[in-house]
Amino acid sequence: VKYLGIVLDKRLTFKNAVNNNIKKTNAAIRRLLYILINRNVSIENKLLLFKVVLRPILTYGMPCWNRAAKHHLQRLQVMQNKCLRLALSADRYTPIRELHRAAHVDTIAEFAAKHATRFYQKTRTHGNPYVAGIMTAPPGKHPHIFPDLEEPQ
Numbered sequence: 001v002k003y004l005g006i007v008l009d010k011r012l013t014f015k016n017a018v019n020n021n022i023k024k025t026n027a028a029i030r031r032l033l034y035i036l037i038n039r040n041v042s043i044e045n046k047l048l049l050f051k052v053v054l055r056p057i058l059t060y061g062m063p064c065w066n067r068a069a070k071h072h073l074q075r076l077q078v079m080q081n082k083c084l085r086l087a088l089s090a091d092r093y094t095p096i097r098e099l100h101r102a103a104h105v106d107t108i109a110e111f112a113a114k115h116a117t118r119f120y121q122k123t124r125t126h127g128n129p130y131v132a133g134i135m136t137a138p139p140g141k142h143p144h145i146f147p148d149l150e151e152p153q
Helices: 015-037 042-058 070-087 095-103 108-126 129-136
Strands: none
Touching: 015 042, 015 070, 042 070, 070 095, 070 108, 108 129
């Protein structure tokens, strides 16, 4: 099932959502490859292109899948590393930590943690009491959404 651009599977592993994000990021890289490998374009502009175009595609739907298996997050990290290597004109032997330090970019796990925290904080203090109630209700109990349903025994 695809909902708002996020592919959901029966077991909510988010494997398909991650695959979809990676596929879309690869397509965007192919379209932008000339700019990313052009020596006349500054590194700052290439990083801006990464942060404004590529990373949003790569991390689309992150509040939903940020608890996906580490393997899926690792695949996203590999794709981000590929983008950073292109933007920084770095070779494959450049350490990953050095890529992130030079680009002033968080890893996928750090980026996901920061954005998930911000997302859940905004949800808790949302002006709509139904949205705020979702975050304060115990797991599996959402009285504001389904008030007529009884708790299963």
